[in-house]
Amino acid sequence: MIRLTNIDKVYRTSTIETLALHDINMDVKEGAFLAVMGPSGSGKSTLLNIMGLLDDPSDGDLQVDGQSIKNMDDKKLARLRNRSFGFVFQSYHLINDLTVLDNVELPLIYRKISSAERRRKALAALEKVGLSARTKHFPTQLSGGQCQRVAIARAIVGEPDIILADEPTGNLDSAMSNEIIDILINLNKNEKTTIVMVTHNQEMADKTERIIRLHDGSQVA
Amino acid sequence: MLLTEIFFSFLVLFAVATIAISSAIRYMTPLGFSYENTWILRASWGRLLDEAADSKVSGTLVRLQQEMEACNEIESVGWATFNHPYSTSTARFTMDWQGQELESDLYDVDDNFAEVMGIPLVEGRWFSKEDDASSITPVILNGMLKEQMFGDESALGAVYKSGKREYKVVGVIDHYRYRGEFNQERKGFFRRAGITDSIASRLLDVAVFKVRPGTDVQFEEDLTERLAAIARDWNLRIETLEDMRSSHIKEYMLGIGVFGVVAGFLIFNVALGLFGVLWYAINRRRREIGLRRAVGANAGQVSIQILGEALVLATLAVVAGIFVAVQFPILNLDSILTGTENSVPGTIYILGMACGAILIYLLVSICAFYPSRLAAGLHPAQALHDE
Numbered sequence: 001m002i003r004l005t006n007i008d009k010v011y012r013t014s015t016i017e018t019l020a021l022h023d024i025n026m027d028v029k030e031g032a033f034l035a036v037m038g039p040s041g042s043g044k045s046t047l048l049n050i051m052g053l054l055d056d057p058s059d060g061d062l063q064v065d066g067q068s069i070k071n072m073d074d075k076k077l078a079r080l081r082n083r084s085f086g087f088v089f090q091s092y093h094l095i096n097d098l099t100v101l102d103n104v105e106l107p108l109i110y111r112k113i114s115s116a117e118r119r120r121k122a123l124a125a126l127e128k129v130g131l132s133a134r135t136k137h138f139p140t141q142l143s144g145g146q147c148q149r150v151a152i153a154r155a156i157v158g159e160p161d162i163i164l165a166d167e168p169t170g171n172l173d174s175a176m177s178n179e180i181i182d183i184l185i186n187l188n189k190n191e192k193t194t195i196v197m198v199t200h201n202q203e204m205a206d207k208t209e210r211i212i213r214l215h216d217g218s219q220v221a
Numbered sequence: 222m223l224l225t226e227i228f229f230s231f232l233v234l235f236a237v238a239t240i241a242i243s244s245a246i247r248y249m250t251p252l253g254f255s256y257e258n259t260w261i262l263r264a265s266w267g268r269l270l271d272e273a274a275d276s277k278v279s280g281t282l283v284r285l286q287q288e289m290e291a292c293n294e295i296e297s298v299g300w301a302t303f304n305h306p307y308s309t310s311t312a313r314f315t316m317d318w319q320g321q322e323l324e325s326d327l328y329d330v331d332d333n334f335a336e337v338m339g340i341p342l343v344e345g346r347w348f349s350k351e352d353d354a355s356s357i358t359p360v361i362l363n364g365m366l367k368e369q370m371f372g373d374e375s376a377l378g379a380v381y382k383s384g385k386r387e388y389k390v391v392g393v394i395d396h397y398r399y400r401g402e403f404n405q406e407r408k409g410f411f412r413r414a415g416i417t418d419s420i421a422s423r424l425l426d427v428a429v430f431k432v433r434p435g436t437d438v439q440f441e442e443d444l445t446e447r448l449a450a451i452a453r454d455w456n457l458r459i460e461t462l463e464d465m466r467s468s469h470i471k472e473y474m475l476g477i478g479v480f481g482v483v484a485g486f487l488i489f490n491v492a493l494g495l496f497g498v499l500w501y502a503i504n505r506r507r508r509e510i511g512l513r514r515a516v517g518a519n520a521g522q523v524s525i526q527i528l529g530e531a532l533v534l535a536t537l538a539v540v541a542g543i544f545v546a547v548q549f550p551i552l553n554l555d556s557i558l559t560g561t562e563n564s565v566p567g568t569i570y571i572l573g574m575a576c577g578a579i580l581i582y583l584l585v586s587i588c589a590f591y592p593s594r595l596a597a598g599l600h601p602a603q604a605l606h607d608e
Contacts (some may be wrong), residue, residue, distance in 0.1 A: 045606075054514075054515055054601045054602040055602035077519075078517050078518060078520075078522075079517065079519075082517025093508060093605060095512070106512075107517055110517035110518050110519075
């Protein structure tokens, strides 16, 4: 599904060159649930961004469904992000001016589907995360756990093949963290959605199938 | 704040466009006379104390005319009064017409005036000696006055009374915009007068004369000297209509230019404000833009969104502006824009609004273009990481 071959990522400024990832080789198979762990600054989020086509590797090759992304233009990359990936971020990244329902519809706006269909799919996604009663609320009226559930609904509304979650429980207490991880496990088990999750939390990581460990930008396990 | 600035900018652009369009249309409308190779002599002779002095003035005017006609350089000479071509003076005449007051311009001129000024008649004839025998004052109407008084019927031969005098229409002309290219046509009529007429001799103090092509400034000096020898105590001044026309156009364009500079300064400020606000909005919304990119928006879609939001803002301001702008034709507020009432047809207002709206959209698009490209160029990973 996703294959990373000899991936390097270097951040350059006029004076400093920082190696964020070095020689990463990894396969993410369909239906897998992976956790990426490592200390702060080890390159976890950078790896997730590269997997999700939000950032370009400095070297190496990334393939999604057997297609190399090397020669893809901005439109193709955007379409691939829209169709294949769903993102869940630590700080939710909800748009405060939009209602819960409008936030969830957001990925579908960039597809050619009717507004009625968008609404139907968004309501179904909110149903899955148990928030169908909060459709007219704004993000500022919700708790942290509810916000993250909205973010998960937004990630799954387009029925993507892969969900990339960057510390989805990082801002939540343990009860809410368990709620979120249960939703992700259900998606993986019932919907066969592939999930890659960056986490600092060993307890959460233990609930996944496989743990990848990074240290100073290199894969150590 | 920005909405208010765009709103006022629209009104300014609407005013500039309306004035510019109506000025251009007026400029292209026929003047009704010819200014080429036409000069004027303005004569002033002080106060008239008695009939003897009046008779002396008439005599001097006749001799001035004879002197001018004797010059090889001069083809024809006519007389008018203070509201001569390219003058800013106005003589108004109010008559009782079918129970209502009808106001129009009045031009006292002599028999040669039309020939000198090249005024074409559309009906009837100009004044001539044959009018000497009649006790009724002959008049020639312009198209607007004829339309108002007689509609589609012929005006020729019509006699009407105003005050104690009777008037007979002997001719109709189309246009006579004596105040110049940028002034609107007004209802008006010519009334026959002569320099030997004791009353008229006090009115006809401006000679208009056609000179042969190529006549130069040296002749102007010679002629002034020759005429000054006849009218020793008089103040005589010769000018060419081409110079007067040029001054008229320069003055008008200067006014438009000053207004344009003020309008331009306002628009420039709005452009700067708009650019700054959009720039700020994009910096404030970096995470949202990053998110949109993450969920599938390509660079073009982000760019279109920013541009679209700016255009929605512009539309709100333009709609409010149009609401104010339509009050001008509805309440007949032409004088605020042009200094004259009933001077701008409704279609020009519509054109002015359309031009104002198009210019606002253009301005907003230009100002939003760079910030929208900036937003489109944001790297999603970096934008999402910004706090």
